Amino acid sequence: MMRMPLTLLALAGLAACGSPDPAAKADADPGAAKYASVCQDCHGAGGEGKGRFPRLAGRPADQLAARLRQYKSGHKIEGMSDAMRPFAQAMSEQQIDQVTAWLATQ
Numbered sequence: 165m166m167r168m169p170l171t172l173l174a175l176a177g178l179a180a181c182g183s184p185d186p187a188a189k190a191d192a193d194p195g196a197a198k199y200a201s202v203c204q205d206c207h208g209a210g211g212e213g214k215g216r217f218p219r220l221a222g223r224p225a226d227q228l229a230a231r232l233r234q235y236k237s238g239h240k241i242e243g244m245s246d247a248m249r250p251f252a253q254a255m256s257e258q259q260i261d262q263v264t265a266w267l268a269t270q
């Protein structure tokens with residue numbers, strides 16, 4: 165039996181409207197979630213890059229997606245290592261689009 169007092173429901177509704185929760189937003193965005201679970205250890209929490217890990221934040225989504233598809237196909241990119249290949253190969257086409265769309269807005 166589900167019995168929740170109405171006042172509690174109303175309060176929860178108000179809280180949800182009054183304070184947008186950034187963590188909840190990241191949960192709702194599959195691109196952000198994928199980035200946080202796989203990519204941020206190397207490329208930084210916000211895609212800012214560090215040392216040999218290139219910056220990804222704010223770069224055009226189609227450019228990043230093209231790169232990931234090159235890695236995914238096993239194509240050797242001049243001047244780059246093979247470090248990214250397994251990560252790109254583990255991504256679906258849809259995940260590539262979602263992650264790069266999110267990165268472009270960072």
Ligand code: HEC
Binds near residue numbers: 199204252
């Ligand atoms: C183990 C560390 C590591 C992880 C995890 C990782 N990357 Fe990378 N990534 C690199 C390195 C190192 C490069 C630099 C290019 C090279 O040397 O191959 C790179 C390059 C890239 C590039 C090409 C950037 C350019 O300037 O063209 C893209 C795009 C990219 N990574 C996206 C991602 C995404 C998206 C994820 C998560 C799914 C991810 N990376 C996870 C290490 C990593």
